[in-house]
Amino acid sequence: MLKSKLRYFLFHLIVGGFGILLLYPVIWLLISSFKVSEDIFVTVGSLIPSPFTFDNYTQGWEGFGGNSFGVFIKNTLIFVIFMLIGHLISCSLIAFGFARLKFFGRGFWFAIMIASLMLPYEVVMIPQYVIFSKLGWLNSLAPLVVPAYFGHPFFIFLLVQFIRTIPRELDEAAIIDGCSTFGVYRRIILPLITPALATTAIFTFYWTWDNLLGPVLYLNSPNKYTVSMALNMFLSNDSVSNWGAMFAMSIVTLIPVFGIFFLFQRYVVEGISTSGIKG
Template sequence: MKAQYPKKIIYHLMVGGLAVLLLYPVIWLLMSSFKVSEQIFITADSLIPNPFVFSNYVQGWEGFGDYGFGVFIKNTMIFVLLVLLGHLLSCSLIAFGFARLQFVGRRFWFAIMIMTLMLPYEVVMIPQYIIFAQLDWLNSLKPLVVPAYFGHPFFIFLLVQFIRTIPRELDEAAIIDGCNIFSVYTRIILPLIVPALATTAIFTFYWTWDNLLGPVLYLNSPSKYTVSMALNMFLSNETVSNWGAMFAMSIVSLIPVFVIFFIFQRYVVEGISTSGLKG
C-alpha cells in the first residue's frame, strides 16, 4: 500500500495540473471581466485586475438601445426549450422505429440517416435558406425550431444503440398484456432510456445555446436576437469594441451551461457509455 502512495500523488498532481491548464482560459475570461476594457489586452499576462471594476457587468446587462441583455437570455431560453422538446420527441420516436419495428428498407433508410452526419452544414445551408425564404419564415424562430421536430441523426443513432440494449422480451410481455406498439414506446421504452434522453437533452442544450450561425442567418430584428448574437454586437469595426462588457456577459452566459453540466453530468456518462453496448 505504501508503494502506491507516490503513484497516487504523481497521478493527482498530473490530473490537477492538466485541469488548471484546461481551465485557465475560463479563469482568464473571468478575471478580465473585472478589468477596464482598455487594459484587458495590455495586462493580458496578469490575472489580477487593477483596478477591480464591476461596471462591465452593469454596461453589459444594459444591452443595446431598448433591449437589455435579459431580453436576449429570454429569447435564447425559448429557442433552446423549443429545440430541446423537438429533439426529445422526434429522435426518441424515430429511434424506436429503427430499433424495434420491421419495415421495408429499414437498413437502407438507417444508412441514409447515418450518411447525413457526414454532410457539412454549409452544404445544406443555402438550399434551406431558399426554402424558408419561400415559406416566408425569415426573421422568426421557425427555421431554427421546426427542423428539430424531424429528428437529428446523431441523437437518433445514440438512442437506437441504447434501445437495442433493452431486451425484446419486455416488448413481447407488454403486447401480451394488451399494449399496442405506441403503448410499448410510451410505457416501456421511454422510462428505460431516460439516461440517453438526458444525454440528448444536455447536448442539445449546449449546441443550441452556443449556436450563432443559425440565428445570424434567419433573425434580423434585435428584439429576437439570441445570447450569441448579442455577444457579437459588443464588437465593432467602426468604433471601439467593448471587450469588458462582452467578457462580463460571456461569464453570465456560461452560468446556465455549468449549472446544467454539474447537475446532469452523470447522465452524460451513463448515456454515452451504455449506448454502444448491445444486450
C-alpha cells in the first residue's frame, strides 16, 4: 500500500512539474501584461510586476486606426462562424458520399483528396490570389470563407473514418422505411457523428482564430482586420513596439481558446479516437 501511494505521488509530481514547465510561457505572458512595457524584457527573470499596472489593457483595447480591439474580435468571430458553417456542411456531405455512396472512381478521388493534405499552402497561395483578384474579392472575407464550403481534406478524412464505424444496417433499415439517400444522411448519419462534427468545429475554431497569413493576404482595411492582424500591428520596425499592449490583448484573445478547450475537450478526444478505430 505504501509503495503504491509513493508511486502515485511521484507520478503526479512529475506530470505536474512538466505541466508547470509547459505552462510557464503562458504564465510569463500573463504576468508581463501587467508590467510597464519598458520593464518587460529588463526584468525577464522576475515574475512579480513592479509597478503593477492595468494600462496595457486600456491601451490595447483602444486599438488603432479609430477601431477598438472589440472590432477586431467581432471581425474574427464573423470569420469563425462562416468557416464553421462551411466546414460542417461541406465536409459532412462529402464524407457521407465517400463512406456510403458507390460511384465511379471513388477510390481514385479519395486518394487525390488525401494526397492534397501533403500540398503546402504556399504552393496554391499565388494561383488562388490571382483567381480571387480577378473575381474582385480582395479586401473581403470571401477569399477566406468561400473555399471552406468546398470541404477540407483533413476533416473529410476524419468524418469518413467515423462514418465507417456506423453499421450499414441502420442505413438499410431507414431506406426500407422510405428514407431517401439525403434522409439517411440527415436522420441517421448526422446525429451519430456528433463527436466528429464537434472535433471538426473545435479545430476549425482554433485554426481560424489564429490564422494570420490568409487575412494578411486579402484584407487591407483596418476595420476588417482580425485579432491576429491586430496583434501584429502592435509591433513596429520603425518605432518602439508596444509589447505591453500586445501581451495584454494576447491574453484577451487566449480566453476563448482556453474556454473552448476546457468545455469541449471530451469531444476532441472522442472524435479523434473513435475515427481511428476502423480504416
